[in-house]
Amino acid sequence: MNMDIAAVNALPYEDFVDILGNVVEKCPIITAAVWSGRPFLSLAALEAAISEFIDALPESGKEGILRCHPDLAGRDLQSGSLTRESHEEQAGSGMGALNSGEASRMARLNQEYKERFGFPFVICARMHDKENILRQLSARCQNERAVERARGIEEVKKICHLRLQSLVLTDNRV
Secondary structure, three states, X not given: OOEOHHHHHHOOHHHHHHHHOOOOOOOXXXXXXXXXXOOOOOHHHHHHHHHHHHHHOOHHHHHHHHHOOOOOOOXXXXXXXXXXXXXXXXHHHOHHHOOHHHHHHHHHHHHHHHHHHOOOOOOOXXXXXXXXXXXXXXXXXXXXXXXXXXXXXXXXXXXXXXXXXXXXXXXXXX
């Protein structure tokens, strides 16, 4: 679906949240909160409103957003219970086609990461292939919690940006 920003602005609350509610994984409350900021002058203004909402959250709220993300190549992918967006993003990066060694390494690193930080590893899978994701996951396990929380939120914003671009036309303004 590609709507222009005028069509987005005209959406009733329920439709706005239904259509845009997963631009931040499993966090429709964010979309619900920014709805009242309409009209948005552009897609960039809508994206900025979402980013500002996220940035205003306490650290515990940011970690909550991170916890809404599934493990890469984890049980949700294997069971088919990922959101449509996450499934497409993980499949596109090769997460569904890991060999047994890669799958074992991914599972071990995901567990290590979650034990260290208390939230899952988040990376914009559409911007990386499986080799790069594994490399980043391994390297980021060494970071400090505050650094990793901030890095995860930046990745959430990249995911949001790409998801918004798939829903809203980018070359128009109100």
